[in-house]
Amino acid sequence: CVLLCISGERVYSHCSEDSSTTCVNCTRHTYTDVPNGLIKCLPCTVCDEGSGLRIKRECNKKANALCEPLAGYYCTDLQENNCRKARKHSTCLPGQFIYQNGTEIADNVCQDCPEFTYSNSSLTFCRPHTHCELMGMITVSVGTKTADSECSLRSRLYSIISISGLLILSVALIINCTVRRRRTEDEQGYKSPSQCEQGNRSLPQCEQRVNDPVQSGQSSGIDVSTGGNINITSTNVQINICHSPCSVTQSAECLKPQF
Secondary structure, three states: OOOOEOOOEEEEEOOOOOOOOEEEEOOOOEEOOOOEOOOOOEEOOOOOHHHOEEEEEOOEOOEOOEEEEOOOEEEEEEEOOEEEEEEEOOOOOOOEEEEEOOOOOOOOEEEEOOOOEEOOOOOOOOEEOOOHHHHOOEEEEOOOOOOOOEEEOOOHHHHHHHHHHHHHHHHHHHHHHHHHHHHHHHHHHHHOOHHHHOOOOOOHHHHHHHHOOOOOOOOOOOOHHHOOEEEEOOOOEEEEEEEEOOOOOOOOEEEOOOO
């Protein structure tokens, strides 16, 4: 007797001496894809989205369902054109780009961004850094492999003017300080006659004091060209006679005459 049922059917009752094999169709969600002697049809495969799968071909009584990866996934367990398990395509790191797109059976291939470009997400290419100067702005932060350049709305001219103003102000302060210092030195020089009294006639502040006539109206009788000096107070007259003239670096050597 005939023992097998055709694909899409199963054995309902086996043959005997008095009868042949009885077959029935597989019910929904079951199948047989080859002649068989099964008393139960095989269960159809479920394409689980949680496993990254979707239905590629619906199950029928003569063929099992076929699964394939979801969009953005690739198969990690492929058997006879049927994917049993899938995984999501890898995301490239910041500073990388997708060099080769993933497929149903292969993951993405990533590479680092070349110089002067950047990527902050999973892109198929790296974007070039923004040239702030070409846009009439200034660069606040130089671009990296993971970030674009940062530009400021302030114009370059504004920056130049600001820097120039600071330089002019600095120069003005330096000049002012120098003038005030020289003025103070001159005032201190004319207010301190100690060097004149010591015989330093060659100093500028000594000239007026040496050439002035004696306040009493009487001639001293001393030739000041030799380095002498006269010190007159309200009560007495002091006369010093120098036997060597004074200079800028050396005071005159003076002697008191004996009266």
